[in-house]
Amino acid sequence: QKEVEQNSGPLSVPEGAIASLNCTYSDRGSQSFFWYRQYSGKSPELIMSIYSNGDKEDGRFTAQLNKASQYVSLLIRDSQPSDSATYLCAVNIANDMRFGAGTRLTVKP
Amino acid sequence: DGGITQSPKYLFRKEGQNVTLSCEQNLNHDAMYWYRQDPGQGLRLIYYSQIVNDFQKGDIAEGYSVSREKKESFPLTVTSAQKNPTAFYLCASSSYGTTDTQYFGPGTRLTVL
Numbered sequence: 001q002k003e004v005e006q007n008s009g010p011l012s013v014p015e016g017a018i019a020s021l022n023c024t025y026s027d028r029g030s031q032s033f034f035w036y037r038q039y040s041g042k043s044p045e046l047i048m049s050i051y052s053n054g055d056k057e058d059g060r061f062t063a064q065l066n067k068a069s070q071y072v073s074l075l076i077r078d079s080q081p082s083d084s085a086t087y088l089c090a091v092n093i094a095n096d097m098r099f100g101a102g103t104r105l106t107v108k109p
Numbered sequence: 110d111g112g113i114t115q116s117p118k119y120l121f122r123k124e125g126q127n128v129t130l131s132c133e134q135n136l137n138h139d140a141m142y143w144y145r146q147d148p149g150q151g152l153r154l155i156y157y158s159q160i161v162n163d164f165q166k167g168d169i170a171e172g173y174s175v176s177r178e179k180k181e182s183f184p185l186t187v188t189s190a191q192k193n194p195t196a197f198y199l200c201a202s203s204s205y206g207t208t209d210t211q212y213f214g215p216g217t218r219l220t221v222l
Contacts, residue, residue, distance in 0.1 A: 004151075008149070031208070032208055032209075032210075034210065034211075036213075042215070042216070043199055043213040043214060043215050043216045044152075044199070044213050045213070046210060046211075046212065049210055088151065088152070090211075092207075092208045095206070095207050095208060096207055097154075097207055097208070097211060099144075099151045099152040100151055101149070101150055101151040102151060
């Protein structure tokens with residue numbers, strides 16, 4: 001089992017829809033969780049961090065964490081073509097940061 | 110502006126050459142990292158440093174070397190021992206340790222000719 005798993009996609013949603021990106025992780029003791037956005041040919045940029053169970057909202061983005069299920073998700077409301085990118089999930093596992101392979105999202109106008 | 114800079118943006122290496130990638134940060138962060146990213150794959154940790162004059166190997170350190178003589182700088186050398194160095198190299202930093210939020214530089218794309 002990979003330490004951090006994401007569906008590679010591509011995930012395609014129409015403009016204005018909600019995009020839902022999922023991530024599972026292997027370590028029940030993990031405490032820190034991060035979502036990064038990476039445009040093609042560019043470096044990852046931080047979208048959100050989440051540390052407690054439940055939802056955390058920032059603008060059109062909502063991160064959801066369920067430690068019992070070892071699951072973290074990112075919802076993007078009112079998706080825009082500019083949201084088309086690869087989204088990386090990162091989880092703190094045993095004092096290391098582990099990254100998923102990313103989910104490629106395409107928002108169609 | 111505070112941030113992380115990497116140079117060069119593009120780098121071409123001939124077989125048997127060593128090349129050095131630069132990474133500088135002015136965020137006053139203690140920890141710095143080097144990752145390698147291959148197409149369609151996640152980030153793999155090469156080396157990291159949590160304090161000046163100290164660094165640790167990551168998952169794929171073979172064929173790479175680093176130094177941390179200054180807090181602001183963490184250069185990566187890709188040696189001729191690295192058999193498949195063509196990749197996108199990302200430098201990151203965090204305020205303190207490996208569990209803290211990491212911020213990335215713009216990356217260096219290395220191609221072996």
